[in-house]
Amino acid sequence: MSVEQIFAAVLTGGVISAILSYLAARRANKTTYMESVAETLSEFNDRLKTELKEVRIELDTERKRRRSEVEDLSEQLAAERRKTRALEERIASLESR
């Protein structure tokens, strides 16, 4: 093999490998990468505080949602019980005639 052919083979192999890596990354859906670029401890601290605040907000929202769900269910249950009681009273009054 001549020197030209060796270089051409290396280049072609490298290009094919690059294209295959690209296709593999797309197929595996590996398209996102996060980096922290905080350069000082105080920036890092601020980032953690921001993230903590966001997590607390999400937690509060979720708690409110669940509380309102529980209240709705309690109301539904109470309404069902009232209906049942009304029906039982009606049945009792019909039976007593």
Place this chain on the structure above:
Amino acid sequence: MGFQNRMIERLPAGVQAHPLEASFVALAIPSGILGLIGVARSPALENALPRWAHIMWAVSLLVGCIAWGNGLLRAKYVNNGHVTIVFRQVDSLILGLSLVSVSCFVYAAAILTFAGWSGIPVAVPLLTFAIGTYIRRIKLASRAEGES
């Protein structure tokens, strides 16, 4: 310093986070274009590669730089701050870094083969770029994940 910081903060997030990478992309694009149109001629590459491979080398370098630059330019800061950056086109970065790495490696090898010791001042930086871009590509490929 305030004015300089304000000017820098107008740059895209990826360029602010990785200015040396952006510099390399900007540095190599003219080489790719001039090599493709035949204005810039490298004796080492002309000796090392047949004509079709020489064109492929120039295309590889140009496409690699464009893909790499695309990945850098599409990065965004998240969480309303300037402390976390998300690269959303990691596949483009992987393609770009791989192509630039192989182009630099082939060029460095060609220079060392045909210019000998006198080619070392040019070949060694190219070889280090080839290794550096390859390491970055491996890191990205292993750590990247899908969109959440």
